[in-house]
Amino acid sequence: MSKKLLEIDKLTVSFETDEGVFKAVDDVSFHVKNNETVGLVGESGCGKSVTALSILRLIPSPAGRIEKGRIIFGGKDLLKLDIREMKEIRGNAISMIFQEPAAALSPLHKIGQQMIEGLMLHKNISKKTAWNIAESWLKKVSIPDAGERMFSYPYQLSGGMQQRVIIAMALMLTPDLVIADEPTTALDVTTQAQVFELIKELRQSHTSILLITHDIGVIWEMCDRAVVMYASRIAEEGNINDIFSKPAHPYTKGLLKSVPKLSTETERLMPIHGYVPSPFNYPSGCYFRDRCPQAFDRCKKETPRLVDLGNGHKTACFLV
């Protein structure tokens, strides 16, 4: 439990657009331990997906560029590997579940064909063995008539079923780390509940999960630890109980308060004032200060660093 499986160290990623260069990820460091589920939570544009894509070196290039930082996985810096070594890691040691299952599957190939591709590539086994393994995994993710479904095209399956196929593909190579980028956002609530149960059930003892989501409720349901990102930087990090019972950063507090909860009367919600700033005009100092109810002079002048509050609970705020 204590060994660090993945360590991201001072990662900075920038994108070049017509309007100029901006930092999508700014000096981000965190880690994922063995057998741990870590949630990366934040609103759109906060850099959570870019962080995830950087791990697998899937940042669209040349627009995007990893400026600095290290991504240590299994003792190696992933950013220093060549393409051939990286291919060995992708899908085999680290696999990924994307938000939109329909976009992640090839519409032109049968489910079975797509599933065995990775198996044959990484495991060096015959087509027949691969087919059998794939079929057994379809059964494990509770797809009815798995044998026949191997011959189906993705469009013949519903969104929930497609996501099950993706999950099977991500887990069947028994990776050490699964990165799940908003795996249930495109799905209905009851289907979301099914998918979460499935991921929990199938997680082998040594598999770690990095779950990326905008939904702080999902973090509560699924994760051991959470990393809260705001406007390309980490605002707060800690285990679930600390984050939810004693949030330290005003953004985390605001996020928790503004989430609509099941309520028996119509009551006013407590939103965070204002909007997420555009990456081209982040304010000076702390990026959250324009929206922060507790901002003071120092927040304008200096950028807060992550401070350890004990027990791995860290926050980047001058208030603590």
Place this chain on the structure above:
Amino acid sequence: MDNQSIKQPILEIRNLKTWFPIKRGIMARTAGYVKAVDGISMHLYKGETLGLVGESGCGKTTLGRTLLRLEKPQKGKILFYGKNLLDLKRKKLQEMRKRIQMIFQDPLTSLNPRMNVLDIVTEGLVEYKIIEGNNEAHAKRLMKEVGLDENSIYRYPHEFSGGQRQRISIARSISLKPDLLVCDEPVSALDVSVQAQIINLLLDLRDSYNLSYIFISHDISIVSNIANRIAVMYLGKIVEQGPASDIINNPMHPYTKALINAVPTPGIYKKKKIVLKGETPSPSSPPPGCHFHTRCPEVMDICKNIEPQESKTGMRQVWCHLYR
């Protein structure tokens, strides 16, 4: 509110059916129907918010669109202040539309990118000849009403963020001082921190304009924060409806129970997880009997063949054999 207006709902829907034909073959003959809205009855009082909850494909959006006559229903009545909207001819309908407005999910696609905000928010007023075109004062008043900068009326939709765009479409929808607003997933495309702002704005406008809302959403926790009454839909039918507090505190229909249980609630460990089996069947071939029986954890033999009738307890209606 006097007694008369309490008794008389502003909107009453009776046995509404919106079916879409499935055309097959070269002769394009009708091979069947997708029963998107299949026999729905409900009502709405002045100043009230009715939350319409259900998952994708349950027909909640079609129902909302039918209310504005954007879809043509097969059967049924939509009584708005006692007048059946479905009988109205073009001119009368035009008059009526002024009083019923709609807010859509994605403000980027519902706002014309080539129009500036001034023209967008006053378009209705100009169309109904209430004001002449290019009226800055009116546009500024509306912008202020929804909490936007009055000086940005010459800007275009792409210059605003998602939450601000949704405020613009709200400004447009209230410009004609309607009685009823149909809000179709108005906050689903927005960030969490902004969702709450829009919900609060809608609550404020409800009070200041004495509006009634039909609030359509897949998210029962959002609905519970704004609705006085909630109707839960599954495959074209309402399975349960009643006062919001009753539905949330004491859901009766197994589907409502599952929906509420599926909401991840920070800070609360759930004693029991309800995870539904299987998938929502296609609305073009719903199962016989109770539409929900294929996934229901409390299914009985009778559910497989016989469609449940309404059972009423107090203000609550539920369509389930468990409560016969």
